[in-house]
Amino acid sequence: MKIDIVSVFPEYFEVLNLSLLGKAQAKGLVEVTAHNLRDWTHDVHHSVDDTPVGGGAGMVMKPEVWSECLDELLHLEPATITHDCADAHNADDGGDAVDPAAETAAPVAVTEATVEGSSEGGITATAVAGAHTTGEEKDPESITAGTAAPKRTRPVLIFPNPSAPLFTQQDATKLSHADHLLFGCGRYEGYDARIPQYYRAQGIDVREYSIGDYVLNGGEVAVSVMLEAITRLLPGFMGNAESIVEESYTGENALLEHRQYTKPAEWRGIKVPDVLLSGNHAKVDRFRRDEALSKTNELRPDLIEALDCSKLDKADRKTLMALGWEVSGAHPRRH
Numbered sequence: 001m002k003i004d005i006v007s008v009f010p011e012y013f014e015v016l017n018l019s020l021l022g023k024a025q026a027k028g029l030v031e032v033t034a035h036n037l038r039d040w041t042h043d044v045h046h047s048v049d050d051t052p053v054g055g056g057a058g059m060v061m062k063p064e065v066w067s068e069c070l071d072e073l074l075h076l077e078p079a080t081i082t083h084d085c086a087d088a089h090n091a092d093d094g095g096d097a098v099d100p101a102a103e104t105a106a107p108v109a110v111t112e113a114t115v116e117g118s119s120e121g122g123i124t125a126t127a128v129a130g131a132h133t134t135g136e137e138k139d140p141e142s143i144t145a146g147t148a149a150p151k152r153t154r155p156v157l158i159f160p161n162p163s164a165p166l167f168t169q170q171d172a173t174k175l176s177h178a179d180h181l182l183f184g185c186g187r188y189e190g191y192d193a194r195i196p197q198y199y200r201a202q203g204i205d206v207r208e209y210s211i212g213d214y215v216l217n218g219g220e221v222a223v224s225v226m227l228e229a230i231t232r233l234l235p236g237f238m239g240n241a242e243s244i245v246e247e248s249y250t251g252e253n254a255l256l257e258h259r260q261y262t263k264p265a266e267w268r269g270i271k272v273p274d275v276l277l278s279g280n281h282a283k284v285d286r287f288r289r290d291e292a293l294s295k296t297n298e299l300r301p302d303l304i305e306a307l308d309c310s311k312l313d314k315a316d317r318k319t320l321m322a323l324g325w326e327v328s329g330a331h332p333r334r335h
Contacts, residue, residue: 001178001234003032004073005223006066007185008048010034012220021228024237032227040068049188058189066184066195073182074155074204081201155180156205159196160222162215164208167222169254171209172229183227185219253307256300258291290319297323304332 005013013034016022024030038046049059071078156178175181184191196206211222231237261272275287293316296303304320309327312320317327325332 001030001176001231002180003030003227003231004180004182005032005034005185005227006037006069006073006183007034007218007220007223008037008187009185009218009220010036013224015224016227020237021231024231024234027236029234029236030231035069035073037065037069040065040072052189056189060189061186061191063192063195063198066191067198070157070182070184070195070199074157074199076202076204079202081198154203154205155182156207157182157184157196157199158207158209158223158226159184159186159191160211160219160226161186161190161208162210162213164210167209167211167226167229169229171207172226173233175207175226175230176233181227181230183219183223185223187218253311255292255303255307256296258288258295286315289316293319294323297325307332 007013011034013032016032016034017025021030021032025032037048041047047062048065049061052058052060067078070076156175158175158181160183184195196208200206209222209226211225216222261276265272265277273287275283278284293304297320304325309317309330309332312327320327320332324335326335
């Protein structure tokens with residue numbers, strides 16, 4: 001997997017060379033490159049922001065700088081769009097992440113006409129209609145005339161945004177199938193809203209995600225969170241692949257993971273549950289399953305409500321009923 005990160009603080013991502021992600025890079029499973037957005041500026045101050053149109057506090061990141069950077073990293077030519085694009089987060093898929101390996105870009109018409117109010121000062125299109133319709137990513141330096149490009153999934157462009165849909169384990173799972181992820185880290189009051197709008201119009205799979213109901217100073221922390229959640233799902237990334245099978249939020253009927261214990265069996269007067277020391281694997285599995293149901297009921301009842309009752313076994317149903325849930329319908333509901 002190829003990962004590009006654009007930030008005004010690329011040094012922040014030196015931490016990605018540590019631990020399992022560092023080992024994954026050494027093994028060639030992941031290629032991570034952090035780029036400095038200021039490298040695409042042309043003024044003496046290397047400015048990447050300007051005042052908000054319409055007034056207001058703070059500064060907004062300029063589309064001109066972002067477009068030069070993203071065009072280069074995505075191998076795109078500048079174009080001027082002549083139609084309104086969906087102005088919603090992750091509009092291509094209704095807000096739900098779609099497996100990039102199964103997606104192809106939609107045809108896009110571009111023209112030499114100028115869009116009124118374009119931040120590019122009336123740049124004329126040098127791309128052609130349908131230029132990004134195949135879902136193939138072509139490296140201009142590796143393709144010769146008459147040679148077909150290798151089949152690849154289209155790149156996914158991701159912006160952290162506190163007002164976007166919440167990033168979930170399901171999103172991480174689907175994005176782990178992509179060949180190329182490009183993360184853009186916003187700062188200040190954020191990035192100009194036309195940036196994701198424009199790249200959606202060029203057939204790029206653009207996603208905007210929040211990692212929680214709070215605001216950070218920039219997108220670097222959020223990108224690190226998403227990147228780790230995605231890459232740890234790659235085959236060969238974890239030392240033991242089984243360690244990600246029963247984690248919280250994982251699987252079709254996702255629950256919180258059961259509580260974990262290690263040695264000694266008693267520590268400061270607190271004992272490990274006896275069943276975990278019994279050696280009876282069936283009883284241990286049942287205990288952990290009941291623990292997961294109980295913990296999820298206590299902390300995330302919304303996950304219980306989302307369970308598919310047809311996929312619960314008799315013991316699951318008994319546990320949920322004891323916790324106060326009715327399980328005779330399609331999904332559990334409170335008594």
